[in-house]
Amino acid sequence: xxxxxxxxxxxxxxxxxxxxxxxxxxxxxxxxxxxxxxxxxxxxxxxxxxxxxxxxxxxxxxxxxxxxxxxxxxxxxxxxxxxxxxxxxxxxxxxxxxxxxxxxxxxxxxxxxxxxxxxxxxxxxxxxxxxxxxxxxxxxxxxxxxxxxxxxxxxxxxxxxxxxxxxxxxxxxxxxxxxxxxxxxxxxxxxxxxxxxxxxxxxxxxxxxxxxxxxxxxxxxxxxxxxxxxxxxxxxxxxxxxxxxxxxxxxxxxxxxxxxxxxxxxxxxxxxxxxxxxxxxxxxxxxxxxxxxxxxxxxxxxxxxxxxxxxxxxxxxxxxxxxxxxxxxxxxxxxxxxxxxxxxxxxxxxxxxxxxxxxxxxxxxxxxxxxxxxxxxxxxxxxxxxxxxx
Amino acid sequence: xxxxxxxxxxxxxxxxxxxxxxxxxxxxxxxxxxxxxxxxxxxxxxxxxxxxxxxxxxxxxxxxxxxxxxxxxxxxxxxxxxxxxxxxxxxxxxxxxxxxxxxxxxxxxxxxxxxxxxxxxxxxxxxxxxxxxxxxxxxxxxxxxxxxxxxxxxxxxxxxxxxxxxxxxxxxxxxxxxxxxxxxxxxxxxxxxxxxxxxxxxxxxxxxxxxxxxxxxxxxxxxxxxxxxxxxxxxxxxxxxxxxxxxxxxxxxxxxxxxxxxxxxxxxxxxxxxxxxxxxxxxxxxxxxxxxxxxxxxxxxxxxxxxxxxxxxxxxxxxxxxxxxxxxxxxxxxxxxxxxxxxxxxxxxxxxxxxxxxxxxxxxxxxxxxxxxxxxxxxxxxxxxxxxxx
Numbered sequence: 093x094x095x096x097x098x099x100x101x102x103x104x105x106x107x108x109x110x111x112x113x114x115x116x117x118x119x120x121x122x123x124x125x126x127x128x129x130x131x132x133x134x135x136x137x138x139x140x141x142x143x144x145x146x147x148x149x150x151x152x153x154x155x156x157x158x159x160x161x162x163x164x165x166x167x168x169x170x171x172x173x174x175x176x177x178x179x180x181x182x183x184x185x186x187x188x189x190x191x192x193x194x195x196x197x198x199x200x201x202x203x204x205x206x207x208x209x210x211x212x213x214x215x216x217x218x219x220x221x222x223x224x225x226x227x228x229x230x231x232x233x234x235x236x237x238x239x240x241x242x243x244x245x246x247x248x249x250x251x252x253x254x255x256x257x258x259x260x261x262x263x264x265x266x267x268x269x270x271x272x273x274x275x276x277x278x279x280x281x282x283x284x285x286x287x288x289x290x291x292x293x294x295x296x297x298x299x300x301x302x303x304x305x306x307x308x309x310x311x312x313x314x315x316x317x318x319x320x321x322x323x324x325x326x327x328x329x330x331x332x333x334x335x336x337x338x339x340x341x342x343x344x345x346x347x348x349x350x351x352x353x354x355x356x357x358x359x360x361x362x363x364x365x366x367x368x369x370x371x372x373x374x375x376x377x378x379x380x381x382x383x384x385x386x387x388x389x390x391x392x393x394x395x396x397x398x399x400x401x402x403x404x405x406x407x408x409x410x411x412x413x414x415x416x417x418x419x420x421x422x423x424x425x426x427x428x429x430x431x432x433x434x435x436x437x438x439x440x441x442x443x444x445x446x447x448x449x450x451x452x453x454x455x456x457x458x459x460x461x462x463x464x465x466x467x468x469x470x471x472x473x474x475x476x477x478x479x480x481x482x
Numbered sequence: 483x484x485x486x487x488x489x490x491x492x493x494x495x496x497x498x499x500x501x502x503x504x505x506x507x508x509x510x511x512x513x514x515x516x517x518x519x520x521x522x523x524x525x526x527x528x529x530x531x532x533x534x535x536x537x538x539x540x541x542x543x544x545x546x547x548x549x550x551x552x553x554x555x556x557x558x559x560x561x562x563x564x565x566x567x568x569x570x571x572x573x574x575x576x577x578x579x580x581x582x583x584x585x586x587x588x589x590x591x592x593x594x595x596x597x598x599x600x601x602x603x604x605x606x607x608x609x610x611x612x613x614x615x616x617x618x619x620x621x622x623x624x625x626x627x628x629x630x631x632x633x634x635x636x637x638x639x640x641x642x643x644x645x646x647x648x649x650x651x652x653x654x655x656x657x658x659x660x661x662x663x664x665x666x667x668x669x670x671x672x673x674x675x676x677x678x679x680x681x682x683x684x685x686x687x688x689x690x691x692x693x694x695x696x697x698x699x700x701x702x703x704x705x706x707x708x709x710x711x712x713x714x715x716x717x718x719x720x721x722x723x724x725x726x727x728x729x730x731x732x733x734x735x736x737x738x739x740x741x742x743x744x745x746x747x748x749x750x751x752x753x754x755x756x757x758x759x760x761x762x763x764x765x766x767x768x769x770x771x772x773x774x775x776x777x778x779x780x781x782x783x784x785x786x787x788x789x790x791x792x793x794x795x796x797x798x799x800x801x802x803x804x805x806x807x808x809x810x811x812x813x814x815x816x817x818x819x820x821x822x823x824x825x826x827x828x829x830x831x832x833x834x835x836x837x838x839x840x841x842x843x844x845x846x847x848x849x850x851x852x853x854x855x856x857x858x859x860x861x862x863x864x865x866x867x868x869x870x871x872x
Contacts, residue, residue, distance in 0.1 A: 363753045364810055366766025375781050376756025391765050420754055 133471060134223045135464045136252045136268050138259030140319045141275035142205075142312055144285065147255050149442050150275065150327075150453045155181055157435060157457035158251060158464070180464075182249035186256025187233045189215040194238030205257055205311035212262040215254075219268050222248045251464050260319040271357060271463055273456060274323035278330045279305075284341025321395035324354045325459070327452050334383035334405050343383060345405040346448025348455065352391075352398040356463040359400040360423045360455055362389035366400075371420070378416050381409050385417070402455075404448035411437070417451070424455055425462035432458070523861055524613045525854045526642045526658050528649030530709045531665035532595075532702055534675065537645050539832050540665065540717075540843045545571055547825060547847035548641060548854070570854075572639035576646025577623045579605040584628030595647055595701035602652040605644075609658050612638045641854050650709040661747060661853055663846060664713035668720045669695075674731025711785035714744045715849070717842050724773035724795050733773060735795040736838025738845065742781075742788040746853040749790040750813045750845055752779035756790075761810070768806045771799045775807070792845075794838035801827070807841070814845055815852035822848070 139154075141147045158181045190197075190204060191211035202209050218228040225248045232241040260266045260274070277285070283305065290296040290304075320326050325348065332343040350359035362369050368390040374380035385406035392401050402421075408414045411433070418424070418432045426432060435454045436445055444450035529544075531537045548571045580587075580594060581601035592599050608618040615638045622631040650656045650664070667675070673695065680686040680694075710716050715738065722733040740749035752759050758780040764770035775796035782791050792811075798804045801823070808814070808822045816822060825844045826835055834840035 363759075364761065364763065364767075367768070368760075368762035368765055369753075370758075370760045371754065372758035373754065375758055377754075378757070 133225060134248050134250065134252045135270045135467050136219060136223055136254065137460055138266070138269040138272040139253060139255035139275070140257065140259045140272070140316070140323070141255075142257070142277070142282075142308075142316055144289075145275045145277045145282070146443065146449060146453075147275060149444060149449075150273075150456075151183055151253065151255060152442060153435065153439060153450070153453045154253065154457040154460060155183065156439060157454070157461050180250035181253060182246060182251070183253040183255060184230065184246065185233075186210070186215065186254055186258055187235070188231050189256075190233045190240065193233070193240050203308060203311045205308060205315055207258070207261065207315055210258055212258070212265060215258075216262060216264040216268070218246075219252070219254060219265060222246065222252050223268055224248075250468065257316055258319070260322040261315060266322055270467060271354070271460060272323045272325075274320040274326045276317075276320055276326050276328040278328070280331050280339070281329050281341050281344065284339060288341070323349075324351045324357055325349065325456050326394070327449065327456065329449060332383070332405050334386060343405075343407055344444075344447050344449065345403065346452055348402040348448075348452040349392070349394055350400050350402070351394075352400060356466040357459060358423055360402060360421055360425075360459070361400060362387060362402060362421055365422070366391060373413070373416055373420065378413060380406075380413060385413060387417070402452070404451060407447040409446070414451075421455075425458040523615060524638050524640065524642045525660045525857050526609060526613055526644065527850055528656070528659040528662040529643060529645035529665070530647065530649045530662070530706070530713070531645075532647070532667070532672075532698075532706055534679075535665045535667045535672070536833065536839060536843075537665060539834060539839075540663075540846075541573055541643065541645060542832060543825065543829060543840070543843045544643065544847040544850060545573065546829065547844070547851050570640035571643060572636060572641070573643040573645060574620065574636065575623075576600070576605065576644055576648055577625070578621050579646075580623045580630065583623070583630050593698060593701045595698060595705055597648070597651065597705055600648055602648070602655060605648075606652060606654045606658070608636075609642070609644060609655055612636065612642050613658055614638075640858065641850075647706055648709070650712040651705060656712055660857060661715075661744070661850060662713045664710040664716045666707075666710055666716050666718040668718070670721050670729070671719050671731050671734065674729060678731070713739075714741045714747055715739065715846050716784070717839065717846065719839060722773070722795050724776060733795075733797055734834075734837050734839065735793065736842055738792040738838075738842040739782070739784055740790050740792070741784075742790060746856040747849060748813055750792060750811055750815075750849070751790060752777060752792060752811055755812070756781060763803070763806055763810065768803060770796075770803060775803060777807070792842070794841060797837040799836070804841075811845075815848040 139147060139150060141150075187204070189211045190209055191214075192200060192202070192209045197204060197209050200208070204210075214231070218230055221228050227245055227247045229243040230246045231243045233239075234241045254265075254269075258265075259269065260272050266272070283301075286301050286305065287298070290301050291298060328347040328349060330345040330347065331341070332338050332345050334345075335343055348360075351357070352359065362371060369388065371387040371389075372384065373387065374384045383406060385404065385408070387405075388401070388403040390401055392399050404417075408417075414433050414436055415430065418430065421432075424432055432451070432454050435457070436450055439445055439450070442450065444453065529537060529540060531540075577594070579601045580599055581604075582590060582592065582599045587594060587599050590598070594600075604621070608620055611618050617635055617637045619633040620636045621633045623629075624631045644655075644659075648655075649659065650662050656662070673691075676691050676695065677688070680691050681688060718737040718739060720735040720737065721731070722728050722735050724735075725733055738750075741747070742749065752761060759778065761777040761779075762774065763777065764774045773796060775794065775798070777795075778791070778793040780791055782789050794807075798807075804823050804826060805820065808820065811822075814822055822841070822844050825847070826840055829835055829840070832840065834843065
């Protein structure tokens with residue numbers, strides 16, 4: 093049951109297409125506060141990661157920052173994953189572009205990670221249409237049944253986030269992205285997390301976990317992992333260096349790798365932009381419990397690009413620590429002092445709220461909000477020639 | 483020819499004693515802009531180091547900061563070392579308290595480093611007298627002849643610096659110090675410096691240099707080096723870590739060790755007070771030539787005291803680098819932005835002006851000026867009881 097609904101013709105507007113609204117849309121806390129057409133187009137953000145690597149947590153932090161509300165944090169009624177809409181942002185899960193359903197993948201012997209299981213042509217056309225201000229009838233992949241459900245109507249939002257396995261795989265889709273993020277979980281941590289979830293909580297055997305990881309690895313290495321070279325921001329999750337030979341995966345070392353020179357994106361930094369710094373905030377003014385907190389900031393190259401890297405090892409134990417750290421970071425694109433801390437506290441229940449994953453996801457969220465505002469402002473401004481006349 | 487002139491009786495003032503003025507004083511660029519008696523006492527600073535370790539360079543930086551002029555940088559006419567007076571500050575070289583002249587030391591088989599060659603009783607009484615506002619007739623050790631010359635009159639200044647081998651050796655003298663500094667040159671660097679000066683410039687043999695270092699070492703280790711435990715600030719000069727196995731001693735790693743909790747002295751810091759930082763300023767915003775510049779800042783303990791340490795490895799190649807570094811240091815006690823850089827440039831011809839020795843000597847000078855101002859202001863203020871009535 094391959095998805096067949098294509099993007100609407102270019103003359104069709106969101107308003108005209110509302111009559112074609114489908115089943116799932118009704119169930120949503122749908123609230124488009126600003127039509128993309130009025131604002132002059134949709135800003136498109138891509139978020140790539142393997143499954144189980146924190147995309148949904150990241151999305152909840154991002155939509156919270158973008159939408160300002162907490163509705164986005166609640167899954168849509170009915171429980172199906174998929175399009176999540178909050179304020180100006182619409183999130184599309186790229187699993188909806190599976191061209192093969194579960195039975196089809198099994199028959200052809202491919203995983204969902206393989207490009208053959210995904211319809212990049214349709215993905216491109218629909219994202220292109222949304223970016224141009226045209227609504228689309230997007231297919232729906234039902235994770236519960238493993239089947240493709242009838243499509244739903246998606247209106248062009250001000251901000252479109254496409255998240256999933258392959259937002260940067262296809263060059264044409266990639267070309268539509270105004271900003272892209274890759275969540276890069278190191279194999280040690282992925283393994284520790286799977287042990288925690290599948291063995292400790294679900295009773296799977298160590299062998300079956302290892303086998304499942306091994307089965308996914310070739311396609312992951314070939315089709316998912318290489319996308320990180322295109323990302324404007326990569327959040328890399330690594331074993332801690334604060335505890336020797338740690339294999340618990342509870343204390344994490346997290347790197348935020350930020351591309352230099354990306355449009356509308358200026359990397360956050362620690363103390364002195366462009367220099368190399370290591371910082372242990374715990375000392376005379378801030379006391380921390382074992383194993384402490386350690387930061388680094390340095391320039392680097394990443395797949396041939398100049399990048400700036402922020403690194404945090406350790407975890408926050410107390411609110412003090414979080415505020416202290418925020419107050420020493422610069423260029424965070426916050427609207428007020430303490431906004432990072434406030435966002436982290438608001439989502440204290442989400443995984444990673446006490447470590448670098450939560451911190452850097454929140455910072456990336458703020459940078460994306462800033463970028464969207466810059467793009468929207470730029471598009472709303474009169475062209476230079478007109479401005480000169482006025 | 484042991485010095486015999488003692489401090490004047492407590493009722494004698496500087497004005498009365500001017501009639502007793504001696505030979506050497508006439509030759510000085512003497513200018514006391516503020517009598518210690520009027521200001522309520524003399525602030526006493528102690529500077530300890532082995533000979534050839536940069537005391538005179540430090541004194542020139544310090545008197546420049548304190549006096550504001552450049553006269554202090556010129557040696558007194560006649561060429562004799564000894565008391566140097568500039569504005570509010572008088573510098574006494576503690577060699578003047580040698581109780582044995584060169585012949586006497588030779589006869590008794592002691593070096594100038596040995597306490598037996600020094601008159602601590604007289605040193606104490608005279609520093610005590612000056613601190614109390616009484617002029618003294620200070621002995622003069624003549625380095626050229628190795629003899630003790632007739633004494634000279636010293637009026638109580640606002641700031642008295644006693645510099646030499648033993649300012650912190652005697653507990654009673656030490657008790658008079660409002661602030662103390664130790665210049666700690668590691669044996670590797672001392673050796674490299676001596677090779678440079680005595681072998682390359684004076685044609686001494688390597689063996690004679692080694693022998694001369696070895697001869698001084700026991701007394702240095704017993705009587706000079708242990709004074710550093712009492713210092714409020716230590717400037718430690720070490721081999722660079724930027725060049726592997728460097729033995730040239732041209733690139734230096736310099737530590738400024740600042741005691742925490744010392745009265746009127748609050749340590750300078752880098753970025754975040756009380757934390758642990760390493761910083762390589764050379765990067766995207768500041769380019770540096772080989773081997774670059776590296777800073778560190780961290781809390782530590784030093785002989786059981788809490789200290790804060792600033793460390794600089796490398797050297798300044800361009801003015802840009804110096805300004806850039808100054809702008810990222812905090813609590814420097816400058817009176818205006820760029821004062822450290824200005825002082826360093828003013829004395830660009832002095833040894834260490836392109837590395838951590840010059841930088842930290844300048845910073846210590848500014849901290850001493852600040853400390854003196856605090857003490858003078860405190861003494862000038864009415865006692866709390868009177869203030870409450872007013």
